[in-house]
Amino acid sequence: MPELPEVETTCRGIEPHILGTSVKAVTIRQAQLRWLIPEHLPRELPGLTLLAVERRSKYILLRFKTGVLIIHLGMSGSLRVLLGAQSVQKHDHFDISFLNGATLRLTDPRRFGAVLWQDGVQEHKLLVNLGPEPLTDAFNHETFISAAANRKVAVKQFIMDNKVVVGVGNIYAAEALFAAAIHPQTPVNKISKHKFIKLVAAIKYILGVAIERGGTTLKDFVGGDGKPGYFAQELQVYGRKGQSCNLCQKQLQEIRLGQRSTVFCASCQRLPRGVKVKS
Numbered sequence: 001m002p003e004l005p006e007v008e009t010t011c012r013g014i015e016p017h018i019l020g021t022s023v024k025a026v027t028i029r030q031a032q033l034r035w036l037i038p039e040h041l042p043r044e045l046p047g048l049t050l051l052a053v054e055r056r057s058k059y060i061l062l063r064f065k066t067g068v069l070i071i072h073l074g075m076s077g078s079l080r081v082l083l084g085a086q087s088v089q090k091h092d093h094f095d096i097s098f099l100n101g102a103t104l105r106l107t108d109p110r111r112f113g114a115v116l117w118q119d120g121v122q123e124h125k126l127l128v129n130l131g132p133e134p135l136t137d138a139f140n141h142e143t144f145i146s147a148a149a150n151r152k153v154a155v156k157q158f159i160m161d162n163k164v165v166v167g168v169g170n171i172y173a174a175e176a177l178f179a180a181a182i183h184p185q186t187p188v189n190k191i192s193k194h195k196f197i198k199l200v201a202a203i204k205y206i207l208g209v210a211i212e213r214g215g216t217t218l219k220d221f222v223g224g225d226g227k228p229g230y231f232a233q234e235l236q237v238y239g240r241k242g243q244s245c246n247l248c249q250k251q252l253q254e255i256r257l258g259q260r261s262t263v264f265c266a267s268c269q270r271l272p273r274g275v276k277v278k279s
């Protein structure tokens with residue numbers, strides 16, 4: 001599944017080719033994605049200039065004068081810019097062609113992605129309740145601690161909650177908890193301020209590095225520039241069940257938390273003293 005770093009990489013990859021140019025045509029080949037692609041887009045967009053390419057959480061926002069096109073890559077989507085004529089493949093569901101000859105194409109085999117239109121400046125309902133962006137100053141240990149007050153939810157599920165902070169997917173949650181030496185099942189109200197500061201720093205660092213390197217390598221993800229990302233070789237715990245911890249050499253363990261597999265080191269990531277959880 002494309003995670004925040006892949007989405008950011010996609011934005012950076014497509015922007016130089018299409019920013020500031022006008023839409024020539026919109027082609028919808030398959031409207032039935034997670035939601036129907038609005039059928040008025042082929043009438044709405046032509047003639048409009050693309051003013052900005054932005055990202056909010058895992059949504060790609062293409063800003064025009066009259067509104068914003070919102071694209072989500074879902075489970076298996078990819079977005080790329082084609083220069084010159086290209087043949088259409090089976091899962092190429094949506095194209096925007098621009099006057100400069102570039103075509104922005106959405107490919108999505110499993111069709112959990114989305115293309116939506118936000119009229120005017122009123123934020124789309126999918127965006128309104130999102131938490132802070134992890135790489136901005138709005139995400140810091142103070143906002144984190146106040147969101148955690150009186151909550152007993154496991155810290156891994158907490159940091160994956162989009163209302164707390166956006167874009168921390170399963171891979172990055174597992175890696176950040178390892179980096180901060182926090183057991184994934186720790187109830188958030190039992191985490192010390194010191195650990196929260198470490199956790200915030202770990203989330204920012206790991207996502208930042210992943211963005212710089214183009215995201216993780218996932219079998220159905222291709223960067224906006226067509227090259228796969230290459231972060232996978234540096235993963236410390238994700239996908240390493242049964243292998244030895246790079247810090248203490250003990251065997252990494254796997255548990256299920258909120259339906260998701262979680263790998264961690266029971267020796268490096270201990271629960272706070274006196275805290276017990278069901279294993």
Ligand SMILES: [Zn+2]
Binds near residue numbers: 248268
């Ligand atoms: Zn260890």
